[in-house]
Amino acid sequence: MPEAYRVAIMGATGAVGTELLELLEERNFPIKDLILLASPRSVGKELMFKGQSINVKAISDANFADIDLVLASAGGGISKEWAPRAAAAGAVVVDNSSAFRMDPSVPLVVPEVNPEAALSHTGIIANPNCTTILMSVALWPLHQCQPIRRIIVATYQSASGAGARAMEEVKQQAQAILQGKEPSTNAFPYPLAFNLFPHNSPLNEHGYCQEEMKMVNETRKIFGVSDLRVSATCVRVPVLRAHSEAINLEFSQPFEVDKALKLLQAAAGVKVVEDWQANYFPMPIEASGQDDVLVGRVRRDLSHECGLELWLSGDQIRKGAALNAVQIAELLISKQALKIKA
Amino acid sequence: MPEAYRVAIMGATGAVGTELLELLEERNFPIKDLILLASPRSVGKELMFKGQSINVKAISDANFADIDLVLASAGGGISKEWAPRAAAAGAVVVDNSSAFRMDPSVPLVVPEVNPEAALSHTGIIANPNCTTILMSVALWPLHQCQPIRRIIVATYQSASGAGARAMEEVKQQAQAILQGKEPSTNAFPYPLAFNLFPHNSPLNEHGYCQEEMKMVNETRKIFGVSDLRVSATCVRVPVLRAHSEAINLEFSQPFEVDKALKLLQAAAGVKVVEDWQANYFPMPIEASGQDDVLVGRVRRDLSHECGLELWLSGDQIRKGAALNAVQIAELLISKQALKIKA
Structure with a gap:
């Protein structure tokens, strides 16, 4: 039985968020707990994952100390605010926004191209632009x-x-x-x-x-x-x-x-x-x-x-965003580089 | 009063033919007689030009000896067959098909670029491809x-x-x-x-x-x-x-x-x-x-x-086809290079 992770999707109700949810299910990503986060106007919505309904919560209500992996796709402003907090709380953030892509301390990863870069992260890994x-x-x-x-x-x-x-x-x-x-x-x-x-x-x-x-x-x-x-x-x-x-x-x-x-x-x-x-x-x-x-x-x-x-x-939306992010997380797991926090 | 010409549109019912008709009217092209030619299935159709209805005739029924200018846009096969006949009968053919474009003896003309080439024609001038x-x-x-x-x-x-x-x-x-x-x-x-x-x-x-x-x-x-x-x-x-x-x-x-x-x-x-x-x-x-x-x-x-x-x-359809063809004809007229046959 592989280890399973506490995973948060930030921006769960958007086009990429919806795709992330589908991909995590389709690829049988090892999830112990799935937390769906979105902006206040989406709070209370219910999304289905593996036949179960999950309530969307506000990002500001998330407890990142209890989250191992954040897949963020809620726009650059949200990422700038919340990705560093999540990382500081020990979660690994795979960020789909442009906020950190050109930050020299943040790896920018396409798993087919530069997988090794993902391993040198300090809490945030950036997902490149779709094109x-x-x-x-x-x-x-x-x-x-x-x-x-x-x-x-x-x-x-x-x-x-x-x-x-x-x-x-x-x-x-x-x-x-x-x-x-x-x-x-x-x-x-x-x-x-x-x-x-x-x-x-x-x-x-x-x-x-x-x-x-x-x-x-x-x-x-x-x-x-x-x-x-x-x-x-x-x-x-x-x-x-x-x-x-x-x-x-x-x-x-x-x-x-x-x-x-x-x-x-x-x-x-x-x-x-x-x-x-x-x-x-x-x-x-x-x-x-x-x-x-x-x-x-x-x-x-x-x-x-x-x-x-x-x-x-x-x-x-798939390889250009959601899939690439999930592949980065899978890559970390395969290299034993995604920790389950105590 | 400028001279006026006997003009035939070959392929008058197509997208470019329709545009040619509009442009000849809009630009007040000096026309004495307008002959509309098309494939057999369009024969008998009536098209309007300057408030007058004109019957579409079969290309095979055209008498090119009585035509000064042919604006051809009926496809390469039709042009290959009929443009040389029209030219042999003394008409100038501005051909919108690809049939003669790369023929070394046929000028390929964009009036803004190589107007002088139009003057060296031997009966057929090719209109380039739209792109x-x-x-x-x-x-x-x-x-x-x-x-x-x-x-x-x-x-x-x-x-x-x-x-x-x-x-x-x-x-x-x-x-x-x-x-x-x-x-x-x-x-x-x-x-x-x-x-x-x-x-x-x-x-x-x-x-x-x-x-x-x-x-x-x-x-x-x-x-x-x-x-x-x-x-x-x-x-x-x-x-x-x-x-x-x-x-x-x-x-x-x-x-x-x-x-x-x-x-x-x-x-x-x-x-x-x-x-x-x-x-x-x-x-x-x-x-x-x-x-x-x-x-x-x-x-x-x-x-x-x-x-x-x-x-x-x-x-x-306009500059990429019909307008360029009309401009070539206008260029010939301005250079006194379009003859009215006896």
Whole structure:
């Protein structure tokens, strides 16, 4: 009988929280006690776990001294306030927000890429941004074989990246447009149904938005290459769930396509989806609900002798958020690095 | 009173044909006689032009000896058959299909880029592919200032690129999905509503699809740079109308963003749309129905000292097809190069 843990989900009622709950059940995570935490307006809600109803409690009512593991997905502000308290009380926090990702003392972990980093935590482990996780999983097997010199990526990000409310908004907008009405906007600044727009996070002085800089800076940290050359264009598209990415890679030497395909086929967390005859490649509707990142259209870059092009789709709520967090916790357990407090 | 021409629209009932009809009226193109041609199944349909109803005739019934200008948009097969006949009968054909684009004896023209090429025609002038036209218009002002060394582009192509029927299909699919039903597919191999997929044109032996190779080869021909390095990833997205493109450019020298913006602001056919504070940039819903290609997010490429990134949206039925064809005809007229036959 393996040891079992007292686990808290912080932000249990959100899109990622809901997925965390499902994954913990599906993967039979060793849980002794599951504590569901959320903001005051969700307190009292009941969520099901393994056939049992669990009451949602306020984060401020949590007793972190009695919790071994916190899976946090309640936004950066909440994490900034509560993750250090939980860590100080001896819990390990796997934090899905951007609050600690670039903190040099906090490991930023994709288990398929840099599992060893997770072991050097001091109470908080950061889960990378969704687009970064998906890209890292797909590129790491290639990077290990031959260091990547430059990445140019354009994203196709689904509504779910902005939460369950945004998914609902896109559906309502589509309904309105089909009925010849004006779509209303709330979660997003512009209508997304039958439209698209560059990612609406704030821009820095160089014109890159936060989402793009996450792809740049987080990939560098995860890969351990502080000067890795990355440029990203992040775009929201009217897809409900799962992100896609068109990725152009530059190496120092030519990278044979067959070799790249073999590496990807053998890589953990990657599923190669390619049928040239049928024009069948990764699509968000097929990536949705899958653990693996779907990768395809691997081809030599016509414009550069040492370039490769590839295309991916991945479920950004699952591998891009909740699953990666659970995998980090499982990794700690497998390395006997998750303690049950007395 | 300017001279007026006998003009035929070949493929008058399609998405581009409809737009051609509108543009000829809107721009008050000097027409003496308008002949609407289409496939047998559309014969007998009536279309309105300047308040008059015109009967659609079969292409095989056209008497090209009495036609000065043919605007052809009925597909490659039809153009291959009929454009040479019309040209042999002395008409000038502006052909919107891909049939003659790469023919060395046929000019491939974007009036803002290579107007002089139009004058060297021998009866047929090719209109480039939609994605190529939009990109060419936006990049030419920069290329003239400093030659572009390499282009990496990822497209976000709307349903209308596959015709009016495809637009209708996406709406029907969205309706089905909103009602919890399975979407049916017909124009496209996979559902496009709330989904996306790499462009479904046939792939060559290097894994690039036809649409991508059009961007490579046509841009080279239009720019007159036979070895211009271009790599494209073309993707269909659930947008009804107007294509968008994320473009990464490499130059030999650094290209100042301010300079690029000034050149774009002054360029014919381009409208710079940028408000960093409001995260307001080109969007397909705003590009739809506009003549100009909307360009924004012009920024220094973080990954390359001589790189620029930019983003565009353009109406691919209008500037990407019908408008460009009409502009080519207007260009011929302005150069006294469109003859009225005896």
